[in-house]
Amino acid sequence: MAPNRDRQPRPTRRRLLAAGGTVATGALLGATAPAAAQSSDFDGWFDDVDNYDGVVDRTGESEVTVEVGVDNGGQPYGFGPPAVRIDPGATVVWEWTGRGGSHNVVAEDGSFESELVGEAGHTFSHTFESEGTFKYVCIPHEALGMKGAIVVGGGGGGGVSEPDYDGWFDDVDNYEETVDERGNSEVTVEVGVDNGGQPYGFGPPAVRIDPGTTVVWEWTGRGGSHNVVAEDGSFESELVGEAGHTFSHTFEEEGVYKYVCIPHEALGMKGAIVVGNISGGGGDGGDGGQETPAEGETGGGSLIPVPSDFVGWFALVIGGSLGVAVTTVLGAESYAAYRDHAASEQAYVGEQATEAVEQEPVEEIDGDYDPLGTAALVAGYFVLIVLLWVFMYFVEFIGGPTITG
Numbered sequence: 210m211a212p213n214r215d216r217q218p219r220p221t222r223r224r225l226l227a228a229g230g231t232v233a234t235g236a237l238l239g240a241t242a243p244a245a246a247q248s249s250d251f252d253g254w255f256d257d258v259d260n261y262d263g264v265v266d267r268t269g270e271s272e273v274t275v276e277v278g279v280d281n282g283g284q285p286y287g288f289g290p291p292a293v294r295i296d297p298g299a300t301v302v303w304e305w306t307g308r309g310g311s312h313n314v315v316a317e318d319g320s321f322e323s324e325l326v327g328e329a330g331h332t333f334s335h336t337f338e339s340e341g342t343f344k345y346v347c348i349p350h351e352a353l354g355m356k357g358a359i360v361v362g363g364g365g366g367g368g369v370s371e372p373d374y375d376g377w378f379d380d381v382d383n384y385e386e387t388v389d390e391r392g393n394s395e396v397t398v399e400v401g402v403d404n405g406g407q408p409y410g411f412g413p414p415a416v417r418i419d420p421g422t423t424v425v426w427e428w429t430g431r432g433g434s435h436n437v438v439a440e441d442g443s444f445e446s447e448l449v450g451e452a453g454h455t456f457s458h459t460f461e462e463e464g465v466y467k468y469v470c471i472p473h474e475a476l477g478m479k480g481a482i483v484v485g486n487i488s489g490g491g492g493d494g495g496d497g498g499q500e501t502p503a504e505g506e507t508g509g510g511s512l513i514p515v516p517s518d519f520v521g522w523f524a525l526v527i528g529g530s531l532g533v534a535v536t537t538v539l540g541a542e543s544y545a546a547y548r549d550h551a552a553s554e555q556a557y558v559g560e561q562a563t564e565a566v567e568q569e570p571v572e573e574i575d576g577d578y579d580p581l582g583t584a585a586l587v588a589g590y591f592v593l594i595v596l597l598w599v600f601m602y603f604v605e606f607i608g609g610p611t612i613t614g
Contacts, residue, residue, distance in 0.1 A: 251292075254344055257354040258291055259283075262413040263396075264360055265290040266389035269370065271299055275357065277314065277347070278306040280403070285309035286350040288357035294389065297340055297362050305331040309350070314357075317344040325349070337361045372465055372487050378414065380477040387415040387483055394422060398480065400437065400470070401429040408432035409473040411480035420463055420484055428454040432473070437480075440467040448472070460484045528601040532594045543587045547580070 255261040259282035267273045273295055281287025285308035295301065303314050307329025314323040314333055320343065323333035337343065340362035347355040371387055378384040382405035390396045396418055404410025408431035418424065426437050430452025437446040437456055443466065446456035460466065463485030470478040 251342070251344075251358060254356060254358060255291065258287070258356055259354060260287045260289065261291045263388040263390045263416070264292045264294050265386060266294050266417070267299075268294055268296050270295070272302060273299060274302045274304055276306055277303050277312050278308040281354055284353065286347070286353040286355040288347075288355065290385070290388075291357045292360065293358075294360040294363075295337060297338055298336065299361075300334055300336045301359055302332055302334045305329055312347045312350065312355070314345055315348050317346065321345070372481075372483050374415075374465070374467070374481060377467055377479060377481060381410070381414055381479055382477060383410045383412065384414045387417050387481075388413040389417045390422075391417060391419045393418070395425060396422060397425045397427055399429055400426050400435050401431040404477055407476065409470070409476040409478040411470075411478065414480045415483065416481075417483040417487075418460065420461055421459065422484075423457050423459045424482055425455050425457045428452055434472065435470045435478070436472070437468055438471050440469065444468070463487060525602050528598040532598040535594050536591055539587050539590050543583060546583065550580075 260280060273293055275293060276289040278285045279287045279289035285306070288303075293301070303323065305312065305326055305328060307327065311325050311327035313325040314321070316322060321335040325348075337359060341360075343359045343361065345357050345359070383403060396416055398416060399412040401408045402410045402412035408429070411426075416424070426446065428435065428449060428451060430450065434448045434450035436448040437444070439445060444458040448471075460482060465487055466482040466484065468480050468482070
C-alpha cells in the first residue's frame, strides 16, 4: 500500500478522547519506514483488553489478517486477534468489520499509522522487517481497551503448524485457531464464555502449552452449571455453576487432549489442549498428568445428571412429588370407573336372566363407555406428567430458565 506523506498533524490522544472520538478531517495514511524493534515484554499492555487470550502464532505465513472492530468485553472495540506472532518480512493486513464506528491503527512508536475509517472491508497493511514487539492502538477507543501488538520473530516453537483436530471444532463458533501459550508455567481457560451468542464456550477453546504446564479452568458463572471432562478420561471436574470456581490439571506428556462440557456438548462447548510441538495430524494425548481438584472439590463429575444446587434438588423433589400424586389420582379414578362399569354390567346381565319371560325393549345405558379409549387417555396423562417432570429437571440441569428461577 503506497504511503501518503501529505498528512495533517493529528491532535493529541487526550483531545481526541475528550472530544468523544471525533473523526479527523485529514486523511491519515501510514508511513512505511522500517519499524524499530521494541521489547518483547507487553508490560501490562493488555491488562484492560478483555479479548486478549495470548499470542496467536502465525509464523510461517507471509500475510496475516487482523480484524478491526471485533468484540472486546461486549463492545466492538477490539482487534482480532489482539496479539500475533509473525516472521520477519511478513505483512499484516488490518481489515475493518464496519462495527463500532470509525477506527484507526496507530503504532505506539509512530512507525505506521492508518487513516480513520468506519467502512466495512477497508484494509491497511504494513510489512515488518525487523524483529521485536510493536504495540498499536485505535486512538479514539484506546481508553476502551482497543489495543494490539505484533510480535516479530522469536517464536519458541520453530513455526509449528495448526494441529489437525479431525472436525472437533466444526460446531464451535468461537474457535479461530490454537492460541500459543508456550513459555508460561500456568495458563487460564475461562468456562462459560460467548460461543455463537450463547455462554456455552471455553475461552480460548484451543491452547498450545509446554509439557509440565498447568491449565486452570475458571468458571465465569454464566450459562448455568458446567464441567470439564477429557475425551480420553484423563481428567474430569465436578459439575459447577459458581463464578470464580477453578479446576486445574498439569499436562506432562505431549499430545492433543480434547475435552467437553458434557451438559452442553451438543451446543459446541468443546476445547482442546495441545501439549508440545504437535503439528498437522498430531496425536491424541495419553493419560499422563496430574489432576488438581479445586478447593472444596470432592471428585470427578458423573455422567448421570445430578442437581448441583438447592434449586435443582427443589425442582426434582417438587416435580417428582407432583408427578406421583397426579398419576396416583388418575390411576385410582380409572380403576373406580372400571369397577363401577363391571358391577353395572353384571347387574344388568343378572336382571335379564330373571326376567327372560317378559320381553321388554332393551334400554341402553346412557353414555357409551370405551375401555380402550379411557386407558389411552390415562396413559396420555401419565406420559404428559412424566415429560413435564423430566423437563423441569433437565432444564434446571443445563442451566436454562425454569419456573423456580
